[in-house]
Amino acid sequence: MSRRLPKYFFNFVCLMVYIFLLAPIVVVLLSSLTTTEYIVFPPEGLTLRWYTELIEHPEFMQSFTLSIIVAFGTAIIATAIGTLASLAVVRRQFKGKTAIVQLVGSPLLIPSVVFGVALLQFYSWIGLAASPIALILGHIILTVPFVMRLVVASLVGFDRSIEQAALNLGAGPMKVFFQITLPIIKSGVIAGAIFAFITSFDDLTVALFIVSTDVVTLPVRIYTYMQYQYDPIITSVSSIMILFTVVLMLVIERVLGVGKVFSSKN
Amino acid sequence: MQAGIGTEHDLLIQQKKKNVNKKRLDTWLLLLPTLGIFIFFFLLPLFFLFITSFKSFDASTGVGNEWTLQNYIKFMSDPFYLGVVWRTVKIALLTTLITIAISYPVAFQISRSKGRARNYLTLLVLSPLLISMVIRCYGWVILLSNNGVVNNTLLKLGWIDQPLTLLYTELSVVIGMVHVLFPYMVLSIMGSLEKIDPSVIRASQNLGASSFRTFFSILLPLTLPGVFAGSVMVFSLSVSSFVTPAILGGPQVKVMSYLTYEQVAVMLNWPYGGAIGFLLILIATITIIAYSKILARSEKGVAIQ
Numbered sequence: 317m318s319r320r321l322p323k324y325f326f327n328f329v330c331l332m333v334y335i336f337l338l339a340p341i342v343v344v345l346l347s348s349l350t351t352t353e354y355i356v357f358p359p360e361g362l363t364l365r366w367y368t369e370l371i372e373h374p375e376f377m378q379s380f381t382l383s384i385i386v387a388f389g390t391a392i393i394a395t396a397i398g399t400l401a402s403l404a405v406v407r408r409q410f411k412g413k414t415a416i417v418q419l420v421g422s423p424l425l426i427p428s429v430v431f432g433v434a435l436l437q438f439y440s441w442i443g444l445a446a447s448p449i450a451l452i453l454g455h456i457i458l459t460v461p462f463v464m465r466l467v468v469a470s471l472v473g474f475d476r477s478i479e480q481a482a483l484n485l486g487a488g489p490m491k492v493f494f495q496i497t498l499p500i501i502k503s504g505v506i507a508g509a510i511f512a513f514i515t516s517f518d519d520l521t522v523a524l525f526i527v528s529t530d531v532v533t534l535p536v537r538i539y540t541y542m543q544y545q546y547d548p549i550i551t552s553v554s555s556i557m558i559l560f561t562v563v564l565m566l567v568i569e570r571v572l573g574v575g576k577v578f579s580s581k582n
Numbered sequence: 583m584q585a586g587i588g589t590e591h592d593l594l595i596q597q598k599k600k601n602v603n604k605k606r607l608d609t610w611l612l613l614l615p616t617l618g619i620f621i622f623f624f625l626l627p628l629f630f631l632f633i634t635s636f637k638s639f640d641a642s643t644g645v646g647n648e649w650t651l652q653n654y655i656k657f658m659s660d661p662f663y664l665g666v667v668w669r670t671v672k673i674a675l676l677t678t679l680i681t682i683a684i685s686y687p688v689a690f691q692i693s694r695s696k697g698r699a700r701n702y703l704t705l706l707v708l709s710p711l712l713i714s715m716v717i718r719c720y721g722w723v724i725l726l727s728n729n730g731v732v733n734n735t736l737l738k739l740g741w742i743d744q745p746l747t748l749l750y751t752e753l754s755v756v757i758g759m760v761h762v763l764f765p766y767m768v769l770s771i772m773g774s775l776e777k778i779d780p781s782v783i784r785a786s787q788n789l790g791a792s793s794f795r796t797f798f799s800i801l802l803p804l805t806l807p808g809v810f811a812g813s814v815m816v817f818s819l820s821v822s823s824f825v826t827p828a829i830l831g832g833p834q835v836k837v838m839s840y841l842t843y844e845q846v847a848v849m850l851n852w853p854y855g856g857a858i859g860f861l862l863i864l865i866a867t868i869t870i871i872a873y874s875k876i877l878a879r880s881e882k883g884v885a886i887q
Contacts, residue, residue: 322793330691333684337710340721340761343731347724357724357731397615404612408605416613419620425866426628427822429839430859433846437634438627457624460616518714521824525847535716539829542720551724554717561712 345558348551355548366552376553379537383517386448386533390455390516395509397456398463399501405464406471421461428458432525439526446528454526455516462515463508470504510568514561635856645852653857663841663858670837671865673752673827674820677759678813681767684760685812689771690801711765719829722758723749726830755831759820766819767812774808775801814873818866838862 343357351361370376404410405417423431435454444450478500482492498505520535527536534557542550635653638646657663692703710718725731726748733745748754778801786796824839831837836844838858845855 326687326691329684329687333688334706336684337706337761337764340718340725341710341713342721343724344717344721355724356729397619400612401616404609408609408612410606410609416617419625420616423624425818425863425870427824427839427842427859427862427866429822429824429842430631430863431624431628433842433852433855433859434627434631435623436846437631437852438623441630453619453623456619460620514712518716520716524843535714538716538720542723550720554714554720557717558713561714565712 341558344551344554348548348555350548353547355546355551366548367556369549370552370556373549375532376534376537376549379532379534380556382448382531383534386451386455387513387517389448389452390459391509391513393452394456394459394463394512395505398460398508399467399505401460402464402467402471403497406468406474420464423457424461428519428521431457432522435522436525446526446531448531450526451523451531451533452516454522455512455519458519458522459512459515462511466504466508466511467501470501474500631852631856632860634852635854635860637853639851639853641851644850653854654861656854657857657861666836666838666841667861667865669752669835670821670839670862673755673759673837674817676752676756677763677820678817680756680760681763681816682809682813685764685767685771686809689768689775692768693772693775707768708765710761715762715825716829718761719758719826722754722761722830726754726757749830750832750834752831752835755827755835755837758826758830759823762823762826763816763819766815770812770815771805771808774805774811778804810873810876814870817873818870821866821869822862838865 346359347355347357348359348366349362349364350356350359351363351365352359401420405413432454439445439450474497479492479496482496483489487495518535519533520539523533523536524539527533532540534553538550538553634645636649636651638648638650638652640646688703688707692700692707695703723730727733728745728747728749730749732748733742736742737745782800782804783796786800787793791799822839824843827835827837827840828843831840833840833844839862842855842859842862845851845858849855
């Protein structure tokens with residue numbers, strides 16, 4: 317009995333932590349169903365009114381589309397250039413390698429507020445106005461470190477004799493890359509792309525500085541909306557975003573297996 | 583014959599040299615896109631902001647042309663701003679300590695579970711990472727506001743007479759920050775827990791040690807590198823984080839990142855905002871260096887044992 321007691325206590329502590337983790341998410345989902353004009357939890361009554369009300373706020377839909385475009389663009393470019401750079405870093409010896417690795421990893425250490433401020437100043441000097449391209453360029457800096465970490469991890473321990481064999485059999489370097497190398501490091505590359513997509517889709521800090529009145533990403537839209545209003549519209553938008561992420565994860569799980577994606581992270 | 587071998591040899595050497603040159607070119611071609619974007623859209627902007635942080639500023643005319651150290655001096659000689667630095671560090675420290683305390687049992691539970699349960703628990707722990715930070719913080723606003731869930735529950739239970747001020751306090755910022763950074767700590771501790779040979783724990787138990795003793799003399803020392811590594815990550819992310827303090831603290835609980843934002847976006851004082859930003863980078867860098875020194879020492883300690 318006395319041996320059991322710590323175990324029950326331990327499990328109880330873990331349970332409390334899991335509740336803590338899920339609480340804010342559950343609260344957002346459920347409060348979007350309230351019939352009241354203000355946000356309340358537990359919701360009073362059940363209605364989908366706040367979802368239909370979204371139709372009268374097309375700006376949320378516009379922001380959602382913009383966020384998707386930016387996140388998609390970021391994921392594709394960051395993964396492509398990050399994979400190429402990873403190949404150079406893992407397989408080639410050259411001067412200044414450490415410096416380059418440190419440079420590419422440093423956005424993780426630089427507070428993104430400072431980067432956002434710096435980028436805004438730079439953009440206004442070179443005359444690059446708020447646009448999906450301007451946002452994508454900023455997000456590439458934030459996400460390439462993740463991509464490279466994941467791709468480098470999947471390149472270490474790669475058996476190069478397979479590539480050598482293909483080359484000896486007369487395949488061109490391009491063919492070797494797309495038919496041999498890429499399929500083998502696939503899980504690292506895809507995990508990198510997913511990370512890049514999510515990071516870009518979620519970014520508030522850098523986007524907050526770059527956006528203009530008609531180019532506003534969804535996190536910025538939600539942030540500015542809730543500074544002035546406190547109605548359940550915001551919870552319905554948030555719930556749609558949560559459901560979108562869940563669906564995305566389910567698709568990835570079906571195609572790849574979540575375990576694989578996360579295991580390649582270590 | 584011999585001459586023939588010689589030329590063949592020379593040819594081979596030439597070929598090799600060509601290959602090396604070609605490889606060198608390839609290497610830079612592979613690096614070029616990433617390097618180009620990083621130089622133009624990361625290094626240059628930061629460099630220009632650094633220069634701006636040494637410029638004078640006037641509220642009516644904007645950024646001046648004179649060079650000055652005034653922005654840095656102003657920040658470091660004003661008790662209000664030093665208070666903000668202290669608050670930033672305090673919040674990060676509290677966040678790190680609480681995160682360690684609640685991550686450890688969860689990491690332990692996951693590392694001991696197997697199969698399906700393990701997958702689900704890992705997914706549960708990582709799932710907040712995938713949900714927008716803005717939304718998660720917003721969930722905490724609903725939970726912690728004056729007529730929010732926490733206050734309502736406490737009022738109904740009769741534990742308090744009037745709502746507690748929870749939102750827009752240092753407490754709410756710490757809670758939000760722990761929630762956001764928790765997964766990083768769990769992953770880090772799990773990594774070092776999994777390296778421990780289970781027979782070590784069994785041996786300790788067979789020799790009659792209580793689970794308490796096993797934890798403090800075996801498990802904890804062996805996982806310290808993981809705890810430290812997680813702490814570096816959580817501390818530096820929390821010192822520089824903006825979203826959580828902006829939503830859950832706002833102007834009432836100003837931290838350095840919020841101050842930077844405010845100076846630039848509201849006051850339009852670029853030089854001062856830049857100076858605060860670079861001091862923030864300095865604090866984050868110092869902690870990372872200090873931590874990694876401790877980390878290196880603790881790893882040595884473990885190796886000796």
